[in-house]
Amino acid sequence: MDFLTLTEEERSALLLSLRVSTVATLASLPAGILVAYLLARGRFHGRALLNILVHLPLVLPPVVTGFVLLILFGRRGPIGAFLAEHFGLVFSFRWTGAALAAAVMGFPLMVRAIRLSIEAVDRRIEAAAGTLGASRIAVFLTITLPLILPGILAGAVLGFAKAMGEFGATITFVSNIPGETRTLPAAIYTFTQVPGGDWNAMRLTIISVVVSVAALAISEWLARRVARRIEAG
Amino acid sequence: MDFLTLTEEERSALLLSLRVSTVATLASLPAGILVAYLLARGRFHGRALLNILVHLPLVLPPVVTGFVLLILFGRRGPIGAFLAEHFGLVFSFRWTGAALAAAVMGFPLMVRAIRLSIEAVDRRIEAAAGTLGASRIAVFLTITLPLILPGILAGAVLGFAKAMGEFGATITFVSNIPGETRTLPAAIYTFTQVPGGDWNAMRLTIISVVVSVAALAISEWLARRVARRIEAG
Amino acid sequence: MLDVAIRHRLGAFDLAAGFTAAGGVTALFGRSGSGKTTLVNAIAGLLRPDAGRIVIGGVPVFDGAARLFVPKHRRRIGYVFQDARLFPHLNVRQNLAYGRWFAPRGAGDGIGFDAVVEMLGIGHLLARRPAGLSGGETQRVAIGRALLSRPKLLLMDEPLAALDDARKAEILPFLERLRDATTVPVVYVSHSLAEVARLATRVVVMEAGRVVAEGTVGDVLARPGLGARAGRAEAGTLLVASVLSHDAAHGLTTVDSPAGRLIVPGVAGRPGAAVRLHVPARDVMIATGPAPEGLSALNILPGTVAEIGAAAGGSVEVRIACGSGFLLSRVTQFSASRLGLAPGLAVHAIVKSVALAE
Amino acid sequence: MLDVAIRHRLGAFDLAAGFTAAGGVTALFGRSGSGKTTLVNAIAGLLRPDAGRIVIGGVPVFDGAARLFVPKHRRRIGYVFQDARLFPHLNVRQNLAYGRWFAPRGAGDGIGFDAVVEMLGIGHLLARRPAGLSGGETQRVAIGRALLSRPKLLLMDEPLAALDDARKAEILPFLERLRDATTVPVVYVSHSLAEVARLATRVVVMEAGRVVAEGTVGDVLARPGLGARAGRAEAGTLLVASVLSHDAAHGLTTVDSPAGRLIVPGVAGRPGAAVRLHVPARDVMIATGPAPEGLSALNILPGTVAEIGAAAGGSVEVRIACGSGFLLSRVTQFSASRLGLAPGLAVHAIVKSVALAE
Amino acid sequence: AAPASAQDRPVTVFAAASLKNALDEIGAAYAAEGGVPVVVSYAASSALAKQIESGAPADIFISADLAWMDYLGERNLIRAETRANLLGNRLVLVAPKAEATPVEIGPGLDLAGLVGDGRIAMGEVSSVPAGRYGKAALESLGLWAAIESKVAGAESVRAALLLVSRGEAPYGIVYRTDAAADPEVAIVGTFPEDSHPPIIYPAALTTEVVPAAAGFLAFLRSPKALPAFEAQGFSVLD
Ligand SMILES: Nc1ncnc2c1ncn2[C@@H]1O[C@H](COP(=O)(O)OP(=O)(O)OP(=O)(O)O)[C@@H](O)[C@H]1O
Ligand SMILES: Nc1ncnc2c1ncn2[C@@H]1O[C@H](COP(=O)(O)OP(=O)(O)OP(=O)(O)O)[C@@H](O)[C@H]1O
Ligand SMILES: [Mg+2]
């Protein structure tokens, strides 16, 4: 099929997007679970602030989020400079920066899904685990975590889908460098900006949708499996 | 405070954004609840398709979503023309179009939150209501709906926040016309595109964040009230 | 009024059971895991059996062959669940009233709200939400909710298990009145033979998904071997007696039963009214020789040994023909041989008076 | 071993209760809503009382004044919840093993997994998940889970309520052995006097958030008025007896009790071993005049009327001094006056043999 | 549109976002002179062109490049006779102020060497007009092959400029208009005008216009609009 024959550049954008989205989702998942837990259960000062912070990327225009990332995580940014110096972790103009941007943009969606699941957990069952000797962390790992798997899956797929579609913050933060930071949505955007690019934009859009639909299908299938294991005897 | 003194134009953008976000959230909520219910409980052909459709705005670059809306709901688009002719409902280059774009962009977030809540409802309790004579709809209205209120609130606040921040699809679909479709994020975007606009962009960004944080706080407060009513005797 | 015959598979568990009931209380009796709840769920419409037929009040609500399945909300069933299933977001009053919203207008007044609340002792809980209720309180609200839904059929799955005896003693007479005053059939799952004997008109005994005994209470309870099945030495005799007179001063009632004249504690029924008495086999002693005297037992009935059952756990059940009826007595094997009990031997059955009536 | 004195408010409910227990089984007894579960929750650490002190095995786990609150997972408690609370995502085997993961290494072997599974009859359920279990099956798994966690204190909130009598009859001896073989104290909430009498060393009776009676089983059960409180005419006498001999052929055991020599069904204990007998007051008849003969009752003990309680509901409780002990008998007021019962009167107490032992 | 309301309707201009400062000022001046009110919708030229294609109520379109004006021209959605090249701009090389040393832009420039292992920020070379011009300029100077792998394509000139002013990129290629306004960057060289296609902002009336639109278009091309455009660094063409 001619339609789906990709140019070298397009293939590299697709592969990059897959890598960026996967890394962004997996790397932010632990933090997402932790933050969701803190928001659902924590009683600490700064909880409201954390909540606001998490929601910011949703509220801000992506370009603004990109600016903020640039200012904080850029080569000269306070966090970026620190990470580069101490851990050799460089974001600017790297695919890692694209992953960071995607993770940040997907974070509020991920956290909210997981948080809702945590809030739905029957705390009496957690208390039962506590009486059996499980510490708070052990309860979390052996009871809460398995019970919120559907929420984690939902959060992960939201994060992944968002990462597959995110481009505003990414291009602002790490530009649009072929092979390094030109993800699929950046490539699509590029095509939409030139007259006559619609056809190519559509092709790439369809590819991006297919990938996300596959991720969606996998997550739904996993969630059903988990649910069946709990429901059926 | 000089900082927060708004020009006439900015005030109109703020009010427009509030209107657009509120209308987008409230108008899409019933559909969001319905779709979430169908996805969580339905066993019908096309369920997978519906699921994909709902997630599309998340996956697609906003510009693409904007174009799709323009093509479908524009003055000359098939749906747009039909609605304009039969219901006098015009979206193109009206604030209603901005609301539509915001609603579409927020829809996947809203649906997912509500769906997670529905999946967490104890179906044995619904069955009990059924034995007491409540039809499926009555069970939904009297049992399911009140029990998923936290999820609905979460979905609504996600949708609202998204609407407050959304501009890619909006500006592509209904342009950036002052007083009609120039929402706060569109105004922010415009400022970022010219020299010297940063200061104003920041001011408006802060205003937009304040509004969203207020919405967030209200939803959290309501959710806690609902939870307390159920938990405490 | 109720006719059930279904087959349903759940994992390794195979339910193939059926029974019929024509009004009154049908007790479902059987060990844990024997399929009682599953059967009741099928009647309520919570579960669609693989095959079979369920008819409630002449109306088929399930027919596997005809692919008929009336959904649960159209069956007009009051179901007291084993796990109470109260609505967590509604307060107790709203929980109780829930079924009423959906009862058809013409369904009659049914049982009064206040009467139910009073009987269950939940008046002080009306404004509370289920989350804070104690186990017994929860169960009582669940009972009230089912009773108040004006059902055409009541399903009660161990409704009294979480309740103290004093509360049981308040609820049981209410259920008895319900049974006698209305035509609503009741399916009553219980582990307690005392409850079953007191309430039930029919008993259905289940074992591993099958019905192994079915019949009137008198029949089934007197059947040797039920003891082991029920899991306890509590078989007995059910007598339908008519009230002769009251002794209000001592709180006693004299009745005429097939087994003879009996004195029963409590003042129940007008003269001429029919009452049901359960005489547990373990509360009937046997005396050989002349009628014993100077005993605190009020009821000493002459009779003859009719049948001696098989020994089980060191004791035997002895059927004594008294008057036109029978009494079942359980004595140790040791006593049976010491007294030389044998069919035809003339004996006296000593019934401890306080053992009657419940 | 256990010392509780706490105060806690829940809405309109005010709990101010305490008791001490030195090993063995302490029964918490009281009507629905009297605060039993709340008290047990406080001991388990599920609830932080407003004030007071809780000491388990000499170690304070809560002290309101000292702001001490040991979290639940460090209290090493095996809690059988009133609402089983199994882990829905783990299968039965994993549910049972859960507590073991967290028990300290040096906690000893505790009770064997296989023995518990066998006793509870849940071997065929090990691979199943809780969602499909029946009410009784769920409860049994919950009991197993608590037993297997090698606790230093067992809290059991109506553990047998959902079980049939046969199953109870299998579990109760196990709990008895547990009580006798280990030093693990047990707090046992129950509505069933039979269970309490059989298991408990101490009884704590609660009413509206207060402890209204506390003491040894014998003391509390024999106390007049408990009947009404417990809600049922089931007061009785608890006797500690020593085994004399067995009659294996008839399945009987002869024991020596303070009230005299008794023949008890069942073969329990080696000669010389101590056994506990509960004689329900309703199972003791009184005979005036010479010792009655030709009765199926195995135990007829001479004695004198010591005390006649107040009449309640048409019957009276009579304390009979037998040997060096007492027996409680319940007879109708009518019989009492007919037989001319009065303190000092020589009588015979007729104890239906099968009424013993449980 | 009905004639009555057409009179009341303000003139709607669809303009490239980079014109905001100038057009806001000119619109205000026009209104002050008694002209009809002017509303301007600023967005990317691509989006504006497609919106006009699908019937947007635009009277005047001002594109940031010729391509999107041609796009509408091919579809007969503008009045060809009113099309005119309104503004011009220059392409400059910028560096962060602290490290700025002037360079001579010509075929002999070792741009790749200057950039080192950093990046050169510019508009995305295939979609953003400034990026396209920049690429053309580098190609004509024979510098493109050496620098191609070091290009960081930004979503807009503004974003490219930000990368330089934040010090992320040591050099950037942007419009003179943008560079002039940023105190953090310095212009280190200007590209020869003939090294790239002329940078032109064309303007035209669309096909469905209010009568007053022509008046505003004329005003834009009149000397009265000049100061505002020049203040932003544009060169006004004619
Ligand atoms: N999904 C399932 N898969 C396998 N077995 C099941 C499933 N659901 C129920 N069972 C089994 O069916 C049997 C009957 O269950 P049911 O709840 O009807 O028992 P019951 O008679 O009500 O017992 P109880 O008195 O303990 O409540 C049980 O052994 C249960 O384990
Ligand atoms: N949050 C609360 N607000 C008000 N009252 C409460 C709350 N929680 C519990 N109670 C009340 O405290 C009382 C004691 O409850 P608890 O569960 O301890 O009773 P219980 O003795 O275990 O009863 P049961 O035998 O029925 O289980 C009940 O009357 C209950 O309604
Ligand atoms: Mg059951």
Ligand SMILES: [Mg+2]
């Ligand atoms: Mg309780």
